[in-house]
Amino acid sequence: MPQVDITVGGRKFQVACQSGEENFLKTAASILDVEASAIVAQSQRMPEPQMLLMAGLLLADKTVAIEDRLRAAEAKVAELEAKVADPVKVEVPVVPTAVTDSLKELAARAEALADEVEEKVNT
Template structure:
């Protein structure tokens, strides 16, 4: 069994965990310590049980808000999948496409004439 050392607030801890879970435990402890540091920065030193309780409650509040956002995003995704927005692509009538191609050819021919006359002049 592995052991992980970390600090939360103003106290050092060592906790045993399964092999391979060290990174997750350190990350969780880091999150709890960040909350504890905010509390200590605002309220100063306080008893360890109260500090851990307040830090845990702050994390639980943040987690609850994230869960609410995830549920709302999942609902929106389900709604979009059920009723996908229709995208209509306009179709250019063949006569208009032919006329535009003719105009483009004429413009290219005029440009070529202008270029040729500049080269000669």
């Protein structure tokens, strides 16, 4: 099991981790170090356990805020997806059968007249 040297709040620690997780551990430690260093800058004499607790609480607070924003974003995405999934209802007017029948009759008469005119022109 690899041992990784990290620094948090100006204090050095040696931490064991699973093989292959060294970079993850170093990244996590650097995030914790940012918070701890800010706390140490404000109070030089803070005991190590209290400094680590405060840094952890600050990170937890940031995590909760990010999770809240994530939930809000997911809800917005779900809302938008629901709008896309429900197509807009479009009503198309239906032409009454009597009107279409009348139009068919007019078309037939027009064709008959055209045939008569064509017949007279050709004779």
